[in-house]
Amino acid sequence: MPGNSIPAIGVAPDSGRPPRSVRALSPQQLAAIHAVMRIFVEDDRERGVTADEMVDCAGCRRPRAAAGAINYGDITLCHHCALSYEVMRASGRVRNAEAFVAERSRRPAP
Ligand SMILES: [Zn+2]
Numbered sequence: 001m002p003g004n005s006i007p008a009i010g011v012a013p014d015s016g017r018p019p020r021s022v023r024a025l026s027p028q029q030l031a032a033i034h035a036v037m038r039i040f041v042e043d044d045r046e047r048g049v050t051a052d053e054m055v056d057c058a059g060c061r062r063p064r065a066a067a068g069a070i071n072y073g074d075i076t077l078c079h080h081c082a083l084s085y086e087v088m089r090a091s092g093r094v095r096n097a098e099a100f101v102a103e104r105s106r107r108p109a110p
Pocket of ligand 1 (some may be wrong): 005040057077078079080081082
């Protein structure tokens with residue numbers, strides 16, 4: 001056959017979609033997770049956690065607002081990391097907080 005066809009490298013037609021073992025969350029599931037995490041922030045504020053109280057987040061490895069931070073056993077995650085973790089856990093991408101922190105530590109801090 002005339003001409004050479006060069007196979008496309010690294011261009012998957014379905015790139016951006018999760019692997020098969022990962023469940024995509026519905027908008028309702030995402031909204032529910034966001035709502036729950038929001039309640040943790042509100043509960044902490046109602047219990048008197050002030051805006052300038054900080055925790056050391058194991059996920060982003062920075063001091064973060066204590067309001068909304070969640071303890072998973074020995075691991076403390078800030079509101080934002082806890083939200084990411086819950087979404088990843090619900091969609092089957094991580095099994096537990098340890099795996100989430102390990103996953104995060106492989107990436108540069110945001
Ligand atoms: Zn964090």
